Amino acid sequence: MFSPAEQSYYQRQLSLPELGPQGQQKLRDARVLVVGAGGLGCPALTYLAAAGVGTIGIADFDRVEVSNLHRQILFTVADVGRLKAEVAAERLHLLNPYSKMITYLEGLNRGNALDIVGEYDLVVDGSDNFPTRYLVNDACVLLDKPLVFGSIYKFEGQVSVFNYQRGPTYRCLYPTPPNEGEVPNCAEIGVLGVLPGIVGSLQAVEAIKIITGLGEVLSGKILLYDALRASFQTFRFTPRPESRNFTSLQQDYGTTCTLPAVGLEEIEFEALEQILQQLTPPILIDVREPVEFERFNVGGTNWPLRTLSQRLSELQGLTDVILCCQSGVRSRKAYELLSTALPTHRFRHLKGGVGRIELTSL
CATH class of the missing domain: 3.40.250.10 (Rhodanese-like domain)
Structure with missing residues (x-):
């Protein structure tokens, strides 16, 4: 049952016949892990919290930089230098005091990924590097957790859902990581600030659909958004059974996903x-x-x-x-x-x- 204050907060969603109290209860019971509190993570976190997801995990070791602020909407100039996960948790609690926030300030690495992912019903990947994407995918495959994927490049974005009901995985599309330096990051090529807001919001939509059972999930499909052409296109892709041919996390996913350095001075x-x-x-x-x-x-x-x-x-x-x-x-x-x-x-x-x-x- 929802308190009168909660009913008032969720009134517009409760009024949806397709969702109603049963769907809202599913959201309250859900546990969602968001990996990365950056450009994609900020809008995804905002709308998942506002929608009433009961427990939200925030895995991010990074600190707020001035150059983040044009797109990472949970942060302000006053937050520069602070840990993103801590700031995000504070803002989200102010937005919705009925949701519980759990922070993982060490981020996700191969030493903790299985333990952390295992605590959640599904994962939203808001990371911005390939080592983390492959680590998160592999952890979700091993633990049979749905993974909501998003990525951005200059003026374009992608969204998909992997490992939903043992459907296609990230490695079905991208079997192996690119070599270091082959693909530039947003610091090198830039990104339109509003783009991750759109893509991260779409990730939140997919997560809510998975939790509540509404609509058709983007499993086996990838949604492409082109901001300059104002176009959305959806493509199906073929599953690769060999994408599941592993029984443990890899020994090395790259420098981003290694364990913290010992003796760092x-x-x-x-x-x-x-x-x-x-x-x-x-x-x-x-x-x-x-x-x-x-x-x-x-x-x-x-x-x-x-x-x-x-x-x-x-x-x-x-x-x-x-x-x-x-x-x-x-x-x-x-x-x-x-x-x-x-x-x-x-x-x-x-x-x-x-x-x-x-x-x-x-």
Whole structure:
């Protein structure tokens, strides 16, 4: 039964004959995990919470950056530097106090994926990288959980539902991940801010349909949206039985889905300022993209994260290196890569990145 306050909150949905109290109860009983609280995750989370999903998990280790704000609508300038999952949970609780939010601040990795995904009825994938997409798909296949997929590219978006009633999986469409550097990310090519709002909302619709049994689920089909042409197209694709030929998670999904680095050495910005004033300071490497570095930087050399593996020879004589980026996420990835390749070197990274410094300088 719903309290009078809940009935008032959900009045418009309760009035739908196709949904009614029974459908609303299904939403309240549902547990949905959203992987990524970024461009896709923000609208998906917003509408799932507003619709009355009873328990929502938010898996994201990233922090809010200034460059997120044009599309990640749960965050404000005041949130820059804060953990996205924590901010999202606060905003969603204010939106709907009847929904429970659970945060996973370490994100999803191969060490925790099966345990976390196993706690939920379905998963909404709002990630922005291929290692996480394959990890989430494989976990859902092993645990027999439906997966609502979304992706964006410049002015175009895709939505599909995988592993619904043991239907086609993500690997039916994309059997193997692309090689590193083959596909640019949105930091490199840009994205229209409103696009993930549309795609993430469509993901929320599919999740609600799965929970309530309404309509026809996008299983075995992929919906393509072209913002510039204002067009939607739906295509069917053929299942690949071999896409299920595994019994455990892979040993390596790439740097994004590895376990957190052990012994990571972090420094605060105040300490960095003092260190750089030393007579022979360590080298400072900013691993953001050139356009970010040109807009604002705290000095050092600009080596984008995607180029580090090709520049290892340049670090042979530099045994003390400090890494920085916008929020600290990419510099942690750089730390993992470089400390593995050059174990005798000392690497540190700037905690929280330069984003908060940039904000105070505006």
